[in-house]
Amino acid sequence: MQDVEGYVHSVETGGSVDGPGLRYIVFVSGCPLRCLYCHNPDTMKMKRGKKTSAFEILKDVASYRTYFNTGGGGLTVSGGEPLAQPEFLKTLLLGAKKMGVHTAVDTSGYLGTKVDDELMDLIDLFLLDIKSWVPSTYKHVTGVELEPTLAFAKRLAELKKEVWVRFVLVPGLTDATENVEGVAKFVASLGNVTRVDVLPFHKMGENKWQDLGMKYQLSTTESPTPEATEAARDMFRKYGLNVH
Numbered sequence: 001m002q003d004v005e006g007y008v009h010s011v012e013t014g015g016s017v018d019g020p021g022l023r024y025i026v027f028v029s030g031c032p033l034r035c036l037y038c039h040n041p042d043t044m045k046m047k048r049g050k051k052t053s054a055f056e057i058l059k060d061v062a063s064y065r066t067y068f069n070t071g072g073g074g075l076t077v078s079g080g081e082p083l084a085q086p087e088f089l090k091t092l093l094l095g096a097k098k099m100g101v102h103t104a105v106d107t108s109g110y111l112g113t114k115v116d117d118e119l120m121d122l123i124d125l126f127l128l129d130i131k132s133w134v135p136s137t138y139k140h141v142t143g144v145e146l147e148p149t150l151a152f153a154k155r156l157a158e159l160k161k162e163v164w165v166r167f168v169l170v171p172g173l174t175d176a177t178e179n180v181e182g183v184a185k186f187v188a189s190l191g192n193v194t195r196v197d198v199l200p201f202h203k204m205g206e207n208k209w210q211d212l213g214m215k216y217q218l219s220t221t222e223s224p225t226p227e228a229t230e231a232a233r234d235m236f237r238k239y240g241l242n243v244h
């Protein structure tokens, strides 16, 4: 296996929301989406990240191996968009699999065609963000088309890969019943989604947008109430899904 360098924003150890158990998380930089609520806008441009050797990261991952084995965790590659650097991703995951470490990739699915069979085999769990169902809403929220994400989700279902779906609930933007129910119905039809996370919108990234000189369009949008978040979760439950 040859080393590959990739653009990395940061790494975090001990994360507990990006996959099962305690995770070693690599946040890569570079993302083709422009989500209005992105809380890591500094990961959007690839070259803003630091060029990093996959082998160096793997050395660090190796030092956490015992900890993964006892805690049931593993390596998660998040971002940014991990599929924007497929060779770097492949090297990281291949190294992790050689060590017997569980692997997860957090993706919007927009670049799903970059996942070849070899890369597919190296990923134990996909954390797939389906940001909306209504195509015009998806485009408004992310700046790109919805279809590639749906096509990728269907491909994962055909291959029976394990998927956790994430959906961010933003008042006035993604919370229309038609939008939430559309995602719920679609996800339920796939048959391979073992968990859904409905995440209430928050403005934690707003300062970063300002620091980067980028206009944050959701300054006046409030977080959803706990009741509204629970109602959205209930919609997914109504379709028989396991919701967190």
Ligand code: SF4
Pocket: 031, 032, 033, 034, 035, 037, 038, 039, 040, 041, 043, 044, 079, 080, 081, 108
């Ligand atoms: S896909 Fe993720 S990293 Fe990319 S813009 Fe959207 S929220 Fe930000």
